[in-house]
Structure formats: structure tokens, C-alpha cells
Amino acid sequence: MTYSVPRDRALKGLTIAAGVLFVLAMLMDFFYVGPEKTQGEAQRIFYIHLGSFLGAFIAFAAAVVAGIRYLSSRESRWDILGLASVEIGLGLSGITIITGMAWAKPIWNTWWTWDPRLTSITIMWLAYAAYLMLRAGIDDPERRRRFAAVYGIVAFASVLFTIIIIRVRPDTIHPVVAGPTQADPSGGFDVAGRIRDTLFFNLFTFSVITVTLVWHRIRLENLAERVTRRKLDVLSEL
Amino acid sequence: MSAPPGNAHSTPNKPSAGRVRRPVTAYWRAVGVIAWKDLRAEIRSRELVTSMILFTLMTVMVFSLALELDADARQNTVAGVLWVTVVFAGMLGLSRSLAAEKDRGSLDALLLAPIDRSALFFGKMIGNLVFVLVVAGVLMFALTVMFNITLIRPLIVLFVLLGSIGFTTVGTLFSSMSVHARARETLLPILLLPVVLPILISAVRGSTAILNDLPSDDWLPWLQLLVVADVIFLAAGYALFDFVVEE
Numbered sequence: 001m002t003y004s005v006p007r008d009r010a011l012k013g014l015t016i017a018a019g020v021l022f023v024l025a026m027l028m029d030f031f032y033v034g035p036e037k038t039q040g041e042a043q044r045i046f047y048i049h050l051g052s053f054l055g056a057f058i059a060f061a062a063a064v065v066a067g068i069r070y071l072s073s074r075e076s077r078w079d080i081l082g083l084a085s086v087e088i089g090l091g092l093s094g095i096t097i098i099t100g101m102a103w104a105k106p107i108w109n110t111w112w113t114w115d116p117r118l119t120s121i122t123i124m125w126l127a128y129a130a131y132l133m134l135r136a137g138i139d140d141p142e143r144r145r146r147f148a149a150v151y152g153i154v155a156f157a158s159v160l161f162t163i164i165i166i167r168v169r170p171d172t173i174h175p176v177v178a179g180p181t182q183a184d185p186s187g188g189f190d191v192a193g194r195i196r197d198t199l200f201f202n203l204f205t206f207s208v209i210t211v212t213l214v215w216h217r218i219r220l221e222n223l224a225e226r227v228t229r230r231k232l233d234v235l236s237e238l
Numbered sequence: 239m240s241a242p243p244g245n246a247h248s249t250p251n252k253p254s255a256g257r258v259r260r261p262v263t264a265y266w267r268a269v270g271v272i273a274w275k276d277l278r279a280e281i282r283s284r285e286l287v288t289s290m291i292l293f294t295l296m297t298v299m300v301f302s303l304a305l306e307l308d309a310d311a312r313q314n315t316v317a318g319v320l321w322v323t324v325v326f327a328g329m330l331g332l333s334r335s336l337a338a339e340k341d342r343g344s345l346d347a348l349l350l351a352p353i354d355r356s357a358l359f360f361g362k363m364i365g366n367l368v369f370v371l372v373v374a375g376v377l378m379f380a381l382t383v384m385f386n387i388t389l390i391r392p393l394i395v396l397f398v399l400l401g402s403i404g405f406t407t408v409g410t411l412f413s414s415m416s417v418h419a420r421a422r423e424t425l426l427p428i429l430l431l432p433v434v435l436p437i438l439i440s441a442v443r444g445s446t447a448i449l450n451d452l453p454s455d456d457w458l459p460w461l462q463l464l465v466v467a468d469v470i471f472l473a474a475g476y477a478l479f480d481f482v483v484e485e
Contacts, residue, residue: 071481120436127432134429137419147415150478154408154433157470161436164463 011215018205018212025051025205028198036195042106045099047198051206052095053121057159058210059089060128064156067149079145082152084217086131088210093125108173117174120165124158131155268353272361276335277368286334290327290373297323298380312385317445320389320398321438323377325405325431328370332409333426335366336417349483359479363410370402393448393457400464401441405434407471414482437471440464 029047036043066082069075100118101111112118134151138144280286301319305311339345348358378389378398409430416426444460 071478116439119439123432123435130428130432133425134415134419137416137421137425139420140418143418146481146484147418150411150415150481151429153478154411154471154474157436157467157474158432161467165436 008219011212011219014208014212014215018209021205021208025198025202028201033194033198039107042103045103047202049096049099049103050199051202052092052099054203055206055210056089056093056096058207059085059092059214060156060159062214063089063152067152070145070149076145079148080218080221081214082148083135084214084221086128086152087217088213090125090128090132091213092206092210093121093128097121097125113173115174116165117162120158120162124162127155127158265354265357268351268357269361269364272348272358273364273368276362276365280365280369286331287369287372290330290369291376293330294323294327294373294377295380297326298377298384302384307385309386312387313449314446316381316385316387316389317442317449320374320377320381320445321401321442324370324374324398324402325434325438327373327377328366328402328405328409329427329430331369331373332366332406332413332430333416333423335362335410336414337422340417345483346485349485355480355483356476358483359410359475362414363406363475366410367402367406370406371399374398374402387449389449391448394445397441397445397448397461397464400461400468401437404437404464404468404471407468407475408434408437411475411479411482414479437464437467440467 025047029044033044035041063082063085066078066085070078070082097118100121104113105111131148131151135144135148138147298319301307301323305315307315336345339348349355351358378394381387382389409426412429412433413426416422416429419425440460440463444457444464447457447460
């Protein structure tokens with residue numbers, strides 16, 4: 001994706017929309033839903049927690065798509081999408097972990113516990129941090145893009161592991177909101193009413209925010225590339 | 239393991255009267271030749287497996303001193319000790335496997351060979367798998383003797399086999415990437431550990447449940463997860479190795 005004025009305007013519009021959506025989502029979190037009957041006020045952080053995880057999931061899935069597209073087409077724009085997605089995904093899953101810890105303190109009376117869910121999302125975070133280490137460690141740019149694409153695809157296994165672990169392991173204390181569990185194998189969706197409205201609105205908002213952030217990161221990378229090219233042009237004229 | 243799809247070198251089995259032909263295709267012959275080449279080099283030099291086994295025994299010593307294990311604690315930690323040691327010893331072998339080929343320049347010769355690239359991958363992977371299994375076997379024997387817990391049971395062996403397959407598959411794929419990096423010895427563990435941790439957790443949890451004689455409900459899900467992870471990683475290695483080694 002190259003730099004252009006109409007595209008820039010679209011991004012500006014999307015950024016404003018994401019900002020407005022975020023403010024509305026926060027208003028819903030704090031005023032539209034009442035305190036939950038067992039967890040009280042602490043439950044309000046759940047919307048950000050699940051929203052940011054959905055955002056991270058979208059970003060990491062985009063990295064898989066970008067990796068496959070890069071390996072088949074060898075166009076560097078797919079590599080830029082992969083890099084942007086992993087960086088944004090790391091930030092969003094960091095938010096998931098931190099909001100989870102903030103929620104765990106009043107509910108579980110500890111910031112951290114070696115629960116399978118908590119362990120597996122930390123492993124996921126580390127796997128994608130390693131993606132950035134891999135990129136930093138390879139000098140040849142063509143090889144770096146190729147290896148990053150391969151690693152981005154394989155590392156998605158850790159995302160899948162995070163999602164399925166609590167279905168495999170019954171002794172987690174982490175709540176399960178959607179999908180089949182040991183207790184309820186047929187699956188279900190365990191929220192209703194205002195909580196459901198707020199949850200869906202937050203999930204939508206975080207999806208929009210993720211797309212916006214990835215787009216911004218791609219634009220930044222393209223601008224950085226343009227600066228490098230300009231510098232080379234100037235140097236060659238000297 | 240069945241023959242992978244898209245195998246251009248396979249020769250169709252001709253129905254021959256009265257004689258059963260073994261379905262060894264050119265593809266699997268190439269896999270066997272590469273694996274055997276690594277094994278023969280190791281049998282002659284004995285440098286890798288010797289150092290892996292020595293490292294393994296020292297790690298067990300460090301564990302039992304550091305954790306001060308009594309009989310009860312041993313029962314619950316022995317699977318963890320087994321797997322952590324296998325993974326670290328395996329990493330020594332994996333980082334050498336392709337680094338040696340690259341430093342001697344023989345990797346280029348292997349890539350020039352008129353065989354499927356994935357045959358090269360599976361050959362290398364089987365070579366690494368044998369090293370890891372030898373180390374795991376020695377370690378299981380040593381732990382059985384020194385921790386007084388019978389590790390050599392069919393189900394534990396099955397877990398070790400499945401876990402080693404997943405570990406060496408990802409390990410071979412990533413070590414062929416990390417040989418090109420500036421700090422190859424530090425990059426491999428950083429790349430490999432988070433991705434193989436699901437395998438490690440499944441193997442440790444499953445083995446511990448079996449050692450404590452728990453019902454199959456407690457270890458069967460881990461076994462299923464392990465099989466699924468192995469299949470995913472084998473497919474990923476088969477599909478992606480081509481892109482890693484192309485030059």
C-alpha cells in the first residue's frame with residue numbers, strides 16, 4: 001500500500017470513527033451496564049479484556065494471511081502487513097494480560113496465578129515477541145521477510161493453543177463465556193441483556209481499533225521507506 | 239506417517255503376480271538416505287550424542303540437588319525433569335544439525351540434489367529425532383534407577399515418542415532459519431521454546447497423570463492434543479521448509 005492523499009483521508013476518517021466508538025464503548029462499560037451481581041464493579045473491565053483479545057486474534061490471524069500471501073507473491077507489502085499485525089497484536093494481547101491481572105486482584109485475590117489460561121496467553125505473547133527478535137537477527141532483507149512469514153504462520157499454533165487449552169484442561173479457574181466446555185459440551189453463550197449489548201459493542205469497537213492501528217502502522221512503515229529512498233536519492237546526487 | 243501428497247517422485251506400484259512389493263518410493267528412499275547419512279556420521283564421530291548424554295546426566299544431578307526432591311515430590315516432578323532435560327539436550331543437537339552442514343558448505347550440495355526439498359526436511363528431522371530418542375531413552379533409564387520410579391512403561395514411551403516428533407519437527411524447521419541469524423545459538427531457543435511449549439505441557443501433564451495411575455480421563459485429552467499438535471507441525475514443516483531453504 002503506497003502513500004496517497006485519498007487513502008490518507010480515509011484513514012483519518014477511520015481514526016475518528018474508532019475514537020468515537022471507543023468513547024461510546026467506555027460510556028456503555030461504565031454507565032449503560034449495571035454492576036454484575038456476583039463480581040460487582042470489577043466485572044466492567046471484562047469488556048476491554050475480551051475486546052483486546054479479539055483484536056489480538058484478528059491481528060495474529062492477519063499475520064498468517066500476510067505470511068501465506070507473501071510466500072506466494074513475494075510482494076513486500078504483505079510483509080509490511082505481517083510486521084504491522086504482529087506489533088499491534090502484541091500490544092493488544094499485552095492489554096488483555098494486564099486487564100486480566102487487574103480483574104484477578106479483587107476476584108481471585110492475586111495478580112497472577114499459574115492457571116493454564118494465563119500461562120498459555122503468556123506463551124503466545126512470548127512467541128510473537130520472538131518474531132520481532134527473528135526479524136532483528138537476520139540481515140538480508142529478502143531472507144528476513146521469508147523467515148518472518150514462515151514464523152508468523154507457525155506461531156499461530158500458540159494462539160490456537162490459548163483458545164483450546166481450557167476446553168482440554170478442566171481445572172482452570174478462568175471463566176469461559178462462549179463455546180463448549182467440560183461442564184456444558186454442547187456450547188452456549190453465557191450472557192444476556194445489557195451485558196450482551198455492551199459486550200458486542202466492545203468487540204466491534206476493538207475490531208475497528210485493530211484495523212485502524214494496523215493501517216497506521218503500515219502507513220508509518222511506508223513513510224519510513226520513502227524517507228530512506230529520498231535519502232538515497234539525495235546521496236546519489238551529491 | 240503416510241506418504242505426503244504432491245509427491246512427484248513416487249513410482250506407482252505395479253501389481254506383480256504372487257509377489258508383494260514394498261511401497262518404498264524414491265521420495266522415502268531419499269528421506270532414508272539423508273537420515274542415515276547423519277546417523278552414520280554420528281556413529282563414526284560420536285561427538286553429538288556423547289555430549290548430549292553427558293549434558294543430560296549433569297542436568298539430572300542439578301535438578302535433584304536444586305529441588306531437594308523427596309519421594310513424594312519426585313513422583314510429581316519426574317516428568318517435568320525428563321522433558322526439560324530432553325528439550326535442552328535436544329536443542330544442543332538441533333542447533334548443530336544444520337549449522338554443521340552450512341559451515342562445511344555441504345548444505346548447498348544437499349539443496350542441489352534432485353530430490354524434493356521436503357524429503358531433505360524429513361531426512362534431517364528423522365536424524366534429529368533419533369538423537370533425541372536416544373537421549374530420552376538413556377534419561378528414562380537413568381531416572382528410573384536414580385529416582386526409583388518406573389518410567390519405562392508403554393504409555394510413557396508413547397508420550398515421549400509423540401512429544402519428540404513434535405519437538406524435532408518444529409526444531410528442524412526453526413534451526414534451518416536460525417543458522418542464518420547473527421546470534422544463532424541464542425535465537426533458536428527464543429524461537430523454539432514458546433512454540434513447542436504446548437507440546438511440552440501436554441507431554442508433562444499426560445506423563446504425570448500416568449505415573450500417578452490416574453484414570454484415562456486425565457491423560458487422554460493430553461494425548462489427543464499431542465497428536466493434533468504433531469499433525470499440525472508436520473504439515474507446517476512439510477509445506478514451509480521449501481521457503482526456508484530456497485536460495
